[in-house]
Amino acid sequence: MQINAWFIVIVVALVVLWKLDLFAxxxxxxxxxxxIPEVFRGVIDQEAYERSQEYTRAKAVLGIGEGIFSxxxxxxxxxxxxFGWLDGExxxxxxxxxxxxxxIVYISAIALALGILRLPFDYYExxxxxxxxxxxxxxxxxxxxxxVKGAALSFLLGAPLLAALIWIFESVPFAWLWGWGLxxxxxxxxxxVAPTWILPLFNxxxxxxxxxxRQSIEEMAKQCDYPLTEVSxxxxxxxxxxxxxxxxxxxxxxxxxxFDTLIEKHTEEELVGVLAHEIGHFKKGHIVKALIxxxxxxxxxxxxLGLMMHNRSLFDAFGVKETSxxxxxxxxxIVMTPVNDILSIAGNxxxxxxxxxxxxxxxxxxxxxGAMADALxxxxxxxxxxxxxxxxxxxxxxxxxxxxxxIAALEGK
Numbered sequence: 001m002q003i004n005a006w007f008i009v010i011v012v013a014l015v016v017l018w019k020l021d022l023f024a025x026x027x028x029x030x031x032x033x034x035x036i037p038e039v040f041r042g043v044i045d046q047e048a049y050e051r052s053q054e055y056t057r058a059k060a061v062l063g064i065g066e067g068i069f070s071x072x073x074x075x076x077x078x079x080x081x082x083f084g085w086l087d088g089e090x091x092x093x094x095x096x097x098x099x100x101x102x103x104i105v106y107i108s109a110i111a112l113a114l115g116i117l118r119l120p121f122d123y124y125e126x127x128x129x130x131x132x133x134x135x136x137x138x139x140x141x142x143x144x145x146x147x148v149k150g151a152a153l154s155f156l157l158g159a160p161l162l163a164a165l166i167w168i169f170e171s172v173p174f175a176w177l178w179g180w181g182l183x184x185x186x187x188x189x190x191x192x193v194a195p196t197w198i199l200p201l202f203n204x205x206x207x208x209x210x211x212x213x214r215q216s217i218e219e220m221a222k223q224c225d226y227p228l229t230e231v232s233x234x235x236x237x238x239x240x241x242x243x244x245x246x247x248x249x250x251x252x253x254x255x256x257x258x259f260d261t262l263i264e265k266h267t268e269e270e271l272v273g274v275l276a277h278e279i280g281h282f283k284k285g286h287i288v289k290a291l292i293x294x295x296x297x298x299x300x301x302x303x304x305l306g307l308m309m310h311n312r313s314l315f316d317a318f319g320v321k322e323t324s325x326x327x328x329x330x331x332x333x334i335v336m337t338p339v340n341d342i343l344s345i346a347g348n349x350x351x352x353x354x355x356x357x358x359x360x361x362x363x364x365x366x367x368x369x370g371a372m373a374d375a376l377x378x379x380x381x382x383x384x385x386x387x388x389x390x391x392x393x394x395x396x397x398x399x400x401x402x403x404x405x406x407i408a409a410l411e412g413k
């Protein structure tokens with residue numbers, strides 16, 4: 001390890017951004033008020049309100065602890081020469097297997113180590129914190145199964161992509177451009193096949209039974225000229241009591257998945273309002289805009305990666321003797337962590353703007369802004385959401401506006 005400009009800049013950036021997030025978290029905790037905000041009165045009682053504050057505090061403490069742990073582990077491994085040591089060990093283990101196999105083993109070893117270090121926090125969050133507040137329905141068997149399936153999928157999908165990227169950056173002119181195209185194509189393909197091939201590995205999806213709700217959803221989709229081909233119910237209750245819904249699909253192959261817990265806790269009008277909100281994202285072009293922005297951001301990242309590939313000073317800062325594509329990928333990921341955090345702030349701002357627009361669309365097409373507002377109130381109550389987040393914490397982290405502001409906008413207050 002060499003203390004050069006790269007070392008200083010990366011360390012300072014990581015520490016400063018961690019302190020900024022810590023400061024925002026402390027402000028968020030300080031903003032927890034004693035009185036229920038007026039827009040939630042009648043739906044959320046004092047006991048539920050205090051419980052939501054306890055939940056916010058518990059998650060904040062866990063997040064702070066995990067943030068400190070992650071930073072300490074990174075700096076310890078880094079300062080002890082771990083990146084260079086692991087590269088040497090993997091090269092010796094693989095022998096004459098070639099750079100692609102070496103790269104897959106190297107990055108897989110880092111990913112595996114990070115996953116193992118994350119396990120205690122994930123276990124605590126699921127079986128202690130979520131259990132304490134009545135959310136958890138995950139069994140140990142389901143939890144372990146999710147971990148195994150997730151790891152297997154990550155390797156099966158990630159290893160070929162990683163191999164292709166290593167080959168591209170070792171062999172092809174304008175490698176960053178080809179790498180960008182490959183990752184973009186892989187992302188689109190994954191989004192297309194996930195509803196059919198991947199999501200069913202983790203949850204069961206059953207067609208929404210015929211009845212009033214299905215009829216109302218189909219009528220709403222037809223009214224909005226939304227090409228809906230499937231409405232299904234997902235067994236989210238086998239893991240958590242929290243509620244949600246999501247849309248998938250491209251072109252004329254659109255699907256809606258409703259958590260069974262969402263159907264249990266909301267009226268038909270509220271569910272139609274929630275779905276109209278999701279359709280609003282499609283009709284307002286938010287999905288296309290997000291896709292374009294993501295694609296352009298990925299292109300910029302690959303351009304920078306191409307400039308930093310085999311950067312000798314960067315390798316020296318991390319104590320790695322021999323330059324390689326696969327280590328460049330790892331080091332670039334670390335370098336870009338602060339940059340991604342900053343970019344996410346702009347992305348979150350745009351996402352919040354889109355949420356307001358989708359809410360307004362739902363209110364317009366349903367003619368029932370109150371149903372959407374009531375759905376938001378119930379979701380906040382049932383999920384123990386923080387009803388009084390600090391504006392600076394929202395600025396840094398929220399992809400959705402605070403619920404109180406969304407309700408105020410819906411009700412014209």
